[in-house]
Every structure is written in C-alpha cells, then in structure tokens.
Amino acid sequence: MADWVTISALASAGGTLVLAGTTYASVRSGNRAARVAELSLLAALRPLMVQSSEEDPTLHANFADGVLVDVPGGGAGVEIQNGRLYMALSLRNVGPGIGVLHGAHVGAVRIGEQAEHAPLEEFRRLVRDLYIPPGRIGFWQIAFRDDERREEVIELVRTGRFRVDLLYGDYQGGQRVVTRFGISREGDAWRAAVVRHWQIDRPAPR
Template identity: 50%
Template sequence: MVHWETVSSLATGVGTLVLAAATFASVRSANRAARVAEESLLSGIRPLLVPSRPEDVTQQVSFADDHSVRVPGGAGTAEVTDEAIYLTLSIRNAGSGIAVLHGWRFDPTTALRWQERPSAESFHRLTRDLYIPAGDLGFWQGVLRHPTGDESDPLRDRIVARERIILDLLYSDYQGGQRIIGRFSLLPDGEGGWLASVARHWNVDRPDPR
C-alpha cells in the first residue's frame, strides 16, 4: 500500500528544501549585486593624492601664527625657526572624489623601503581639515611648535643637512571613509628648494592594492 501521508510529507520536505535553496541563491545574488553597487559608488568618490606638476601655479600657504610660504608646483617647503618647524607640500588630487586631509607624521627613516602600514593613531591631527577637489590642485601644511624633542630633533637635523624627508599623510573621502595613508618625500633640488614625490599608498579601511 502507498502511504500517502508519508509521500505527502516527503513532497512537502522536498518542496521546502528547493524553496530554501532558491531563497539562498537569490539572497546571495542580491548581496553580490549590493556589494558591486557599493564598490561602484565608493569608487566614484575615492580620492588619490599625488605631488602636483612642476607647471602648476605657485601657492601661498599661511600658518596660524602668520608665517607664510610660497610653494611651487611639484615641490614643497621645509623651514626651521626658533619657534617652529614648518612643512608644506603642493599636491594634486588624481582621484574621482574630494580628498579631506586629516593628519600627518614624520618618518625618521632615511631610505624608502617596504614596511607595514603606519598606525592611523600615530598621526598629528591637523588643526583644520584641508579639502582638495577631484582633479584639482591643493596643498598640505604641517607644523611642530616646539622644535626640540624626540621627533623634532631628527626632523630639524634632516632639514638643516638637506637630506630626504619622509612624510606620511592621512586623508579620506568627504564622508570620512576610504581612509588612505600616502607616503611622500621631500628631496633637496640643489637650488635651495625641495622637490615632492610619492612612494606608496596604504588603504586603512579597505584591503591594500598589493
């Protein structure tokens, strides 16, 4: 005899399993589509800072204590006074979204080499956010008000001896996400100035590109 109750139960179970599999596949596909859409949206507002071009205009950069410098395209400045150490970079946003500069740090190493990404907590916070529109020119400025100490001494010595200065800049998109650390250098140009270059970028909130 055919046990119709058993057959009915088995059919119901198979139907439920098929429905569950279809639901899982649908949800997985929807999640994948959502991730693709999110990545597409983020790429549309992603900044990327690089040194400006030598033919870019010279910018006037002023500090809170009324100290000011002129920063040529493709370059930066590094000055030591009795009151402070002043640093600037002329930079351009090669990305597709507005860049917001948040902080900086001086790396005491003298040569560019592979190393782990610096901690975002090790950066000096800027007293004001600096914004650089996509595809446009801007600048970064940093200052140490007490030009002596564990960090200031090697930086001051590097400036006076006119040796490579390695600077890390922390920036993000205009929403504060997609944080990036860019490793820049100031190199003496033989004429009393400093040329700007970039060596590496690290992603803070996303996987690194390498």
C-alpha cells in the same frame, strides 16, 4: 491504490524544497549585487594623493601666526623663521573621491626593512580641515614651533632630504591611506615625489 494523502504531502514537500532553493539562490544573488554596489560606491569615494605637477600654480599656505609659505607645483615650501619651522606640500588628488587630510609624520628617509610607514599614533594631526576635491590640487601644512621634535626635523631639513608620511581618507572618515613622499632639495627649491601608498582600512594590493 494510490495513497493520495501521501502523494500530496510529498508534492508539497518537494514544492517547499524548490521554493527554499529558489529563495536561497535569490538571497545569495541579492547579497552579491548589494556587495558589488557597495564596493562600487566605496571606489567612487576613494581619494589618492600624489605630488602636483611642476606646471601647476604656486599655492600659499597661511599659518595661524601670520606666516605665509609659498608652495610651488611639484614641490614643497619650507621656511625657518625665528627658530620655528614651517612646511607645506603641494598635492593633487587623482582619485575619484574628495580627500580629507588627517595628519602626517615627518622623518628621515627609510630604506629596506625600515621602509614601513610611521606608527599612526606618532602622526601629527591637523588642527584645521583640509580637503582636496577629485582632480584638483591643494596642500598639506605643518609647523614646528615649540614641538619636542622641532630640532630633530630642522636638522633633517638641513640635510636636504626627508620624507613625509601623509594620512588621509574619504569624506566619511574611512578608506584611510598613508602616502609617503620623498622631499629633496634642488638648488633653492624643494621637490616632492610619491614613494609608496599603504592602505589602512582595506587589504593591501600587494
């Protein structure tokens, strides 16, 4: 004779296992969907800076002491006045998100094993907020007045070739990237070209 109590208990246990399995699968599916949604949102916020085009208009970088530097499309503006160095770089944001510029490091061109970006603690932070909307142009700027690196950077400028490692991120302060620009003199003009991008807060694509 069947033990209906035992059968009932086994049936209940089986149903509980099925329900647990279904719940686990649903949770995993929900987690995957949430992760995909999060990644999609982050991708939509991500900026990416490159040099602007030569056809883009000249911008004008104002400095706190009244100096005005013209910044041509596809290039940089560099001025030495009264022993002080003023520099600005024309940029285009080709990413889908607003770009917030944090700072930069100006230095000599690096090749081979020395090609990594400068340490973040050596970057000069901006003292003003600079934003570049997606698909638009803007500029980064820096001045070396009484800075301890002023003479070093002026000498780099006089060689006609240097680099700018630019640090920026999304408007929430995350997804930081360092983009290296090579700056070289062509006649009376300064030309800019992207050399490499480094992801700071995300896995590198290579």
